Amino acid sequence: HQYLPFYSSVTSSSKPITLTADVVVVGSGAGGGMLASQLVQCGLRVIVLEKGGYYTSETFQKNEWQCELGLANIFERGALASSQSASVAIIAGSCVGGGTTLNWSASFPPPSHVRREWVQQGLSQFSDGEEFEKSLSKVSGLLGVNTHYSHRCDGTNGPKTDQAVDPCFRVNQANELLWKAGHKLGYRTTVVPRNVKNCVDCGKCALGCP
Numbered sequence: 001h002q003y004l005p006f007y008s009s010v011t012s013s014s015k016p017i018t019l020t021a022d023v024v025v026v027g028s029g030a031g032g033g034m035l036a037s038q039l040v041q042c043g044l045r046v047i048v049l050e051k052g053g054y055y056t057s058e059t060f061q062k063n064e065w066q067c068e069l070g071l072a073n074i075f076e077r078g079a080l081a082s083s084q085s086a087s088v089a090i091i092a093g094s095c096v097g098g099g100t101t102l103n104w105s106a107s108f109p110p111p112s113h114v115r116r117e118w119v120q121q122g123l124s125q126f127s128d129g130e131e132f133e134k135s136l137s138k139v140s141g142l143l144g145v146n147t148h149y150s151h152r153c154d155g156t157n158g159p160k161t162d163q164a165v166d167p168c169f170r171v172n173q174a175n176e177l178l179w180k181a182g183h184k185l186g187y188r189t190t191v192v193p194r195n196v197k198n199c200v201d202c203g204k205c206a207l208g209c210p
Contacts, residue, residue: 073095149194
């Protein structure tokens with residue numbers, strides 16, 4: 001099925017727009033975006049509603065996209081949202097793509113003990129089995145999850161290569177000590193899978209990847 005993207009920014013002063021669809025998905029984050037994609041592949045006409053703005057890598061490359069501007073535009077309540085008691089900060093995206101637009105790109109599969117807890121809560125679709133594993137694999141493929149641009153130490157787990165670690169992706173001294181200590185104590189130390197490509201380690205992940 002072909003995707004026919006249409007984007008329209010609507011404000012309180014905008015003229016009414018009439019659109020026809022089979023399904024309306026509210027929110028364009030990881031859940032809503034994937035759901036909309038699957039529905040479109042099933043041949044349905046889908047409208048995705050997103051209260052936040054639409055920003056691209058070109059936006060994130062601009063010099064004026066400083067921390068304050070990024071926080072104000074792509075985070076829920078300017079990254080100042082919290083629980084009712086204000087004891088827990090809630091960092092959430094408020095833009096097209098939601099949290100998938102602003103994150104540190106770490107992409108872990110759900111741990112087995114977490115999946116067991118979900119199953120105990122009645123969510124049997126997360127039980128161990130080929131169906132869920134196939135879904136995980138497909139999502140990882142769509143996201144481009146890889147370890148090529150993950151930080152590591154020389155000689156530690158990662159892509160099999162005879163080349164030294166790219167200086168951009170060598171862990172700092174503090175994390176190198178932690179990594180080696182864990183390895184010495186018998187813990188499994190490994191790189192963090194990330195959904196990135198052509199990463200240059202600019203450190204701007206949380207404000208939108210340029």
